[in-house]
Amino acid sequence: xxxxxxxxxxxxxxxxxxxxxxxxxxxxxxxxxxxxxxxxxxxxxxxxxxxxxxxxxxxxxxxxxxxxxxxxxxxxxxxxxxxxxxxxxxxxxxxxxxxxxxxxxxxxxxxxxxxxxxxxxxxxxxxxxxxxxxxxxxxxxxxxxxxxxxxxxxxxxxxxxxxxxxxxxxxxxxxxxxxxxxxxxxxxxxxxxxxxxxxxxxxxxxxxxxxxxxxxxxxxxxxxxxxxxxxxxxxxxxxxxxxxxxxxxxxxxxxxxxxxxxxxxxxxxxxxxxxxxxxxxxxxxxxxxxxxxxxxxxxxxxxxxxxxxxxxxxxxxxxxxxxxxxxxxxxxxxxxxxxxxxxxxxxxxxxxxxxxxxxxxxxxxxxxxxxxxxxxxxxxxxxxxxxxxxxxxxxxxxxxxxxxxxxxxxxxxxxxxxxxxxxxxxxxxxxxxxxxxxxxxxxxxxxxxxxxxxxxxxxxxxxxxxxxxxxxxxxxxxxxxxxxxxxxxxxxxxxx
Amino acid sequence: xxxxxxxxxxxxxxxxxxxxxxxxxxxxxxxxxxxxxxxxxxxxxxxxxxxxxxxxxxxxxxxxxxxxxxxxxxxxxxxxxxxxxxxxxxxxxxxxxxxxxxxxxxxxxxxxxxxxxxxxxxxxxxxxxxxxxxxxxxxxxxxxxxxxxxxxxxxxxxxxxxxxxxxxxxxxxxxxxxxxxxxxxxxxxxxxxxxxxxxxxxxxxxxxxxxxxxxxxxxxxxxxxxxxxxxxxxxxxxxxxxxxxxxxxxxxxxxxxxxxxxxxxxxxxxxxxxxxxxxxxxxxxxxxxxxxxxxxxxxxxxxxxxxxxxxxxxxxxxxxxxxxxxxxxxxxxxxxxxxxxxxxxxxxxxxxxxxxxxxxxxxxxxxxxxxxxxxxxxxxxxxxxxxxxxxxxxxxxxxxxxxxxxxxxxxxxxxxxxxxxxxxxxxxxxxxxxxxxxxxxxxxxxxxxxxxxxxxxxxxxxxxxxxxxxxxxxxxxxxxxxxxxxxxxxxxxxxx
Numbered sequence: 001x002x003x004x005x006x007x008x009x010x011x012x013x014x015x016x017x018x019x020x021x022x023x024x025x026x027x028x029x030x031x032x033x034x035x036x037x038x039x040x041x042x043x044x045x046x047x048x049x050x051x052x053x054x055x056x057x058x059x060x061x062x063x064x065x066x067x068x069x070x071x072x073x074x075x076x077x078x079x080x081x082x083x084x085x086x087x088x089x090x091x092x093x094x095x096x097x098x099x100x101x102x103x104x105x106x107x108x109x110x111x112x113x114x115x116x117x118x119x120x121x122x123x124x125x126x127x128x129x130x131x132x133x134x135x136x137x138x139x140x141x142x143x144x145x146x147x148x149x150x151x152x153x154x155x156x157x158x159x160x161x162x163x164x165x166x167x168x169x170x171x172x173x174x175x176x177x178x179x180x181x182x183x184x185x186x187x188x189x190x191x192x193x194x195x196x197x198x199x200x201x202x203x204x205x206x207x208x209x210x211x212x213x214x215x216x217x218x219x220x221x222x223x224x225x226x227x228x229x230x231x232x233x234x235x236x237x238x239x240x241x242x243x244x245x246x247x248x249x250x251x252x253x254x255x256x257x258x259x260x261x262x263x264x265x266x267x268x269x270x271x272x273x274x275x276x277x278x279x280x281x282x283x284x285x286x287x288x289x290x291x292x293x294x295x296x297x298x299x300x301x302x303x304x305x306x307x308x309x310x311x312x313x314x315x316x317x318x319x320x321x322x323x324x325x326x327x328x329x330x331x332x333x334x335x336x337x338x339x340x341x342x343x344x345x346x347x348x349x350x351x352x353x354x355x356x357x358x359x360x361x362x363x364x365x366x367x368x369x370x371x372x373x374x375x376x377x378x379x380x381x382x383x384x385x386x387x388x389x390x391x392x393x394x395x396x397x398x399x400x401x402x403x404x405x406x407x408x409x410x411x412x413x414x415x416x417x418x419x420x421x422x423x424x425x426x427x428x429x430x431x432x433x434x435x436x437x438x439x440x441x442x443x444x445x446x447x448x449x450x451x452x453x454x455x456x457x458x459x460x461x462x463x464x465x466x467x468x469x470x471x472x473x474x475x476x477x478x479x480x481x482x483x484x485x486x487x488x489x490x491x492x493x494x495x496x
Numbered sequence: 497x498x499x500x501x502x503x504x505x506x507x508x509x510x511x512x513x514x515x516x517x518x519x520x521x522x523x524x525x526x527x528x529x530x531x532x533x534x535x536x537x538x539x540x541x542x543x544x545x546x547x548x549x550x551x552x553x554x555x556x557x558x559x560x561x562x563x564x565x566x567x568x569x570x571x572x573x574x575x576x577x578x579x580x581x582x583x584x585x586x587x588x589x590x591x592x593x594x595x596x597x598x599x600x601x602x603x604x605x606x607x608x609x610x611x612x613x614x615x616x617x618x619x620x621x622x623x624x625x626x627x628x629x630x631x632x633x634x635x636x637x638x639x640x641x642x643x644x645x646x647x648x649x650x651x652x653x654x655x656x657x658x659x660x661x662x663x664x665x666x667x668x669x670x671x672x673x674x675x676x677x678x679x680x681x682x683x684x685x686x687x688x689x690x691x692x693x694x695x696x697x698x699x700x701x702x703x704x705x706x707x708x709x710x711x712x713x714x715x716x717x718x719x720x721x722x723x724x725x726x727x728x729x730x731x732x733x734x735x736x737x738x739x740x741x742x743x744x745x746x747x748x749x750x751x752x753x754x755x756x757x758x759x760x761x762x763x764x765x766x767x768x769x770x771x772x773x774x775x776x777x778x779x780x781x782x783x784x785x786x787x788x789x790x791x792x793x794x795x796x797x798x799x800x801x802x803x804x805x806x807x808x809x810x811x812x813x814x815x816x817x818x819x820x821x822x823x824x825x826x827x828x829x830x831x832x833x834x835x836x837x838x839x840x841x842x843x844x845x846x847x848x849x850x851x852x853x854x855x856x857x858x859x860x861x862x863x864x865x866x867x868x869x870x871x872x873x874x875x876x877x878x879x880x881x882x883x884x885x886x887x888x889x890x891x892x893x894x895x896x897x898x899x900x901x902x903x904x905x906x907x908x909x910x911x912x913x914x915x916x917x918x919x920x921x922x923x924x925x926x927x928x929x930x931x932x933x934x935x936x937x938x939x940x941x942x943x944x945x946x947x948x949x950x951x952x953x954x955x956x957x958x959x960x961x962x963x964x965x966x967x968x969x970x971x972x973x974x975x976x977x978x979x980x981x982x983x984x985x986x987x988x989x990x991x992x
Contacts, residue, residue, distance in 0.1 A: 015652075020672035023665050024937045031931050032969065038978035040965040041931035043717065043799065043892040048565040049858065050802040051555040051842065059547040069544040071582075086567075104802030140636075140828050147827040156511075156652070169519050173826035176516035221539065303539065306546040306600030308833025330669035331643040332636050336832030337804025346547065362545065396539040435527050435537035441520045469536040473528065482534035 005133050006293025006317035012211045012245060017152050017323050026329050029107045047086070047101035055084040055100060055338075059346050062354030068361035082345040096348030103337030109329050110321070111138030111313070112337075115344040118352075119299070119313045125352060126279060127288040127297075127315070134293065135321040137328075138335050141312045142249050142298040145324075146170050146214070148331075149247055149296060152323045153211055154179045161199070162214040163191050165442040167221045167249070170214065175446075182210060183444035188390045190225040191215060193234035200242045212245045218283055219252035219395015222442040222468040226256075226394045229284050236289050244294070248286040251300040251312075252395035254359040256282055257367040260374050260391035269367050275356045283394075293317030301343065303396070304362060311339045366396070366472070369479065373398055373471035376480045380487025386494065396472040399439070400486070405463040408495050422465040425493055429467075432489045434482045439466040501629050502789020502813030508707045508741060513648045513819050522825045525603045543582070543597035551580040551596060551834075555842050558850030564857035578841040592844030599833030605825045606817070607634030607809070608833075611840040614848075615795070615809045621848055622775060623784040623793075623811070630789065631817040633824075634831050637808045638745050638794040641820075642666050642710070644827075645743055645792060648819045649707055650675045657695070658710040659687050661938040663717045663745070666710065671942075678706060679940035684886045686721040687711060689730035696738045708741045714779055715748035715891015718938045718964035722752075722890045725780050732785050740790070744782040747796040747808075748891035750855040752778060753863040756870050756887035765863050771852045779890075789813030797839065799892070800858060807835045862892070862968070865975065869894055869967035872976045876983025882990065892968040895935070896982070901959040904991050918961040921989055925963075928985045930978045935962040 010018075031037045032044055060072045061080040072079040086100045098112040110116065120136050123129065139145040154160065156178035162171065164183035174181050185195045196213070203209055213235070217227040227235070239246050261267045272278040287297040293316065300312035314324060328334065347355055374391045381387050381400060388401040404410060404421035414420040422438050429436055469486070471479055490496075506514075527533045528540055556568045557576040568575040582596045594608040606612065616632050619625065635641040650656065652674035658667065660679035670677050681691045692709070699705055709731070713723040723731070735742050757763045768774040783793040789812065796808035810820060824830065843851055870887045877883050877896060884897040900906060900917035910916040915936060922934050965982070967975055986992075 015674065016672045019674070021668050023668055025664055025933065028931060028933075036929060037926075038930045038974050038981065039969050040967075040975070040978050040982075041933050042969065043966050044969040045799055045803070045892075046565075046969065046971070047802075048567075049861070051854070052802070052838070053554045053567060054570075055551070055553040055838075057551040058549045069542075071544075071549060074550075102804075104804035106798075106803045140832075143826065144828050168521055169826045172517050172519055176512050176826070178511065178515070302602075303541055306541070306543075306548070306833070307602045307829075308598075308600035310829065310832045330639065330665045330672070332640050332828060333803075333806065336636075336806045336835040337802070338834040338838055339832040342548070342551075342834055358547070365545070396541075430533075433532055434534045435524060437521065437524075437537050470539055471536075473535050473538065473540040473542065475542070478534050479536070482536050485534065486536075 003131050006131050012153050014155050020326050044106050050104045053086045057082045062350050063357040064361045068365050080349050084341050084345055097345045098341040103341040109334045110325050112340045115340045118347050123315050127285050130291045133318045135318045136313050136315050137321045137324050139312045140310045140335050141302050142251055142300045143169055145298045145314050147173050148327055159210045160212045161210045162444050164444050165222055166444055168442050181444050181446040190227040193231050197238050214247045216249045224392035224397040246286050246295045248297045251303045254304055255366045256394045269364055275353055287315055309339045311335045311343055369471040372476050376483035380484050396470045398469050399466045401466040404465050418463050418465050428493050429489045432485045434485045436467045436469040499627050502627050508649050510651050516822050540602050546600045549582045553578045558846050559853040560857045564861050576845050580837050580841055593841045594837040599837040605830045606821050608836045611836045614843050619811050623781055626787045627789055629814045631814045632809050632811050633817045633820050635808045636806045636831050637798050638747055638796045641794045641810050643669050644823055655706045656708045657706045658940050660940050661718055662940055664938050677940050677942040686723040689727050693734050710743045712745045719895055720888035720893040742782050742791045744793045747799045750800055751862050752890045765860055771849055783811055805835045807831045807839055865967040868972050872979035876980045892966045894965050895962045897962040900961050914959050914961050924985045924989050928981045930981045932963045932965040
């Protein structure tokens with residue numbers, strides 16, 4: 001298949017990006033490795049002054065026969081020994097390891113070759129890219145990548161679009177930068193394309209149009225919803241029509257599960273006869289539909305390997321990747337060399353298949369955790385016109401949605417204010433020894449100048465509040481006990 | 497001695513900082529470790545899903561008897577074995593290691609306790625802080641910390657002050673943000689206090705006054721100069737008078753050397769009978785003089801351990817540290833857990849004394865490198881009215897300053913334009929197989945609306961150009977050969 005090149009989207013760049021000059025120093029660091037040049041050009045310490053050598057770390061060995069979460073024995077039978085040497089033995093990129101002498105040096109702001117080649121191959125495997133000039137760049141994870149994206153595209157006073165409840169660190173980062181975050185309505189299946197279209201078609205011509213849609217398509221934070229292929233295709237068409245960039249935040253992509261079955265006898269965790277069957281089963285991403293380079297995909301190891309790696313990557317057109325690179329050269333420079341060395345050393349030993357084996361194993365763990373959580377919710381929290389639980393098919397979060405107007409003291413003690421009921425429930429639940437988080441913490445409250453369509457939708461019922469819980473952070477017994485306590489607290493609060 | 501508290505400097509915060517809300521999610525992450533709470537609050541993966549265990553790395557063992565740069569044998573005699581386990585054995589901060597289960601988890605945006613306690617103790621040892629409510633915060637190094645500082649204090653259209661030649665990534669970062677960088681003249685001894693005073697005393701009242709002075713006091717980049725105690729004290733007084741924040745960028749602080757002696761028989765590298773004698777010998781920092789909390793010190797491991805750690809720290813008042821923390825929670829979150837774990841594990845095993853031993857050893861290495869470089873410059877580059885070398889007493893850089901008007905073709909081929917001579921020399925030197933860097937790459941060219949004092953100073957001679965070289969990046973033989981080639985190229989270019 002012949003594929004085309006990405007569009008030039010530089011008209012969306014911020015004043016900052018447009019006025020950023022490339023550092024000439026960065027442009028000559030590569031000469032440090034040129035045997036024909038004596039490099040007196042930059043303050044690079046000689047690697048013999050780096051005080052570390054022989055970095056060893058153990059990881060489990062694919063295909064992870066004992067499942068994910070088992071400590072390997074240390075023997076070659078089930079243990080992958082990652083050994084990082086100090087010195088380069090071959091040319092950069094020819095080996096599977098980033099030697100410490102390079103990992104700990106300046107340079108490679110885009111990421112170390114051994115890291116980039118792995119995630120590039122992974123991206124091609126999973127998303128089968130549909131335009132020619134795409135590239136990847138190492139990030140410190142999606143929070144950092146999102147903040148960089150705002151700096152790259154937005155000026156103070158600009159508007160971006162986001163799901164009406166969204167990851168609060170992202171929303172607060174945008175608001176602090178003076179960016180208006182305009183909410184797009186959600187239902188149990190995620191962002192509603194028709195609502196997005198109506199908002200954009202009716203955009204107040206006196207207000208600058210949004211440049212960018214920020215979305216968490218899989219296991220949305222906080223609502224736990226996931227977008228279907230049909231919705232994504234529709235949203236992508238709307239983005240084309242209105243020249244929107246789609247910023248796809250995908251930390252939970254590989255935590256896709258089987259649909260929840262209420263009857264335990266009907267449950268079976270899907271197994272895959274091959275890696276390609278597993279890949280086939282995954283939701284189609286926005287980037288996989290992108291023929292024009294208008295999607296920026298943010299991938300992260302935080303949820304699948306460990307948040308403290310502070311390592312992730314973006315996939316985007318070369319033009320956009322270059323804009324990130326220029327900003328990173330003057331800010332983070334690049335993610336930690338230790339992180340890149342250890343992650344690349346591990347993944348390159350596991351191989352692409354091994355990494356997918358890890359994801360399959362992880363998916364199985366979260367499948368079970370999700371089932372235990374939803375079972376407990378069904379057992380301890382009444383499912384009726386007051387309370388509603390939407391079993392997620394991806395990610396780490398469940399929500400308990402509550403009709404606050406059904407609270408016996410709604411009109412009296414709480415003055416018909418849903419937010420007061422929400423606060424009271426939060427206090428009650430925390431008092432009982434469990435932490436779940438009020439939906440209000442995630443509410444996107446940017447100005448909504450354009451006319452809001454008058455359709456009546458359950459998700460916009462102003463009396464509906466919700467709480468976000470997670471099945472990720474604690475073992476199964478604690479999870480059940482926590483949800484039991486939540487149930488007791490809710491029933492007490494509603495005098496049931 | 498009773499010390500006071502820092503001033504409230506929040507009037508200097510940017511609109512962004514003033515409008516930034518703290519993320520409620522971050523404020524409850526600590527409950528993850530609370531035994532009385534079942535944590536269903538945030539998407540923290542369980543640490544058993546982190547695929548790493550038993551991280552081991554070797555470093556040399558203090559007091560580094562064989563000098564810095566020797567590979568340890570691997571035996572306990574000269575090798576420090578850093579072993580990081582997966583699980584916490586005691587309370588955070590009670591141990592010298594950051595266990596992987598915590599290093600790789602979310603949380604501790606300010607930095608891991610074992611890392612912070614080491615750099616805090618180090619700061620107290622070296623700088624003997626003079627006000628009460630100071631604190632430290634982990635950064636990804638000084639490039640990142642500087643960029644954060646700009647976001648925290650500056651709005652588009654603000655002015656900051658910087659040395660008239662300065663680190664280009666910093667200057668370009670500021671310019672891209674729409675910040676005017678106003679140059680303060682330098683001489684061989686660094687920033688000139690009288691010139692700073694004149695600039696501020698005569699500031700155009702119609703232009704917003706600068707909030708911040710950015711300075712590299714030790715081994716200044718690119719000029720190699722270092723500020724004396726007297727100049728620093730004077731600059732601090734000026735900062736008080738004009739309510740300036742001083743941003744002290746100190747990656748080269750521990751690369752302080754003996755003064756260069758032209759006669760090799762007069763040379764002896766100073767040895768220290770105790771660590772306190774070594775500490776006494778060091779230049780007094782701006783932060784050590786600060787009684788009001790108006791200095792932000794940026795420290796980095798890039799030049800003393802390795803740039804790829806992407807780890808450093810700032811020292812500042814708690815108010816300012818909190819502003820960095822709030823920004824980092826929405827951008828980098830925190831430096832890599834692997835980096836913090838390995839660096840803290842190494843430094844806590846070395847101890848404060850061991851870390852100072854490392855610095856003494858490193859200082860000795862750079863002393864020798866500086867001597868070899870300056871010897872070679874004296875041998876191969878004529879020292880006369882055309883060429884001038886200023887032997888540095890700190891850092892990684894030397895400069896060759898050149899009177900471009902003495903070029904035989906200055907008025908003809910180069911149309912009396914110093915920048916054309918500079919470019920021609922650069923091309924000639926690179927052709928000869930050496931990279932040194934034109935001073936023009938570092939020139940601060942912000943608008944200079946306020947009246948410039950009319951004093952005639954050599955450093956402002958418009959025909960003087962300079963090149964920055966480094967003795968850091970190559971071994972001694974290559975260093976000599978490189979400078980020899982530079983000398984040949986210069987003499988050829990000037991037809992000497």
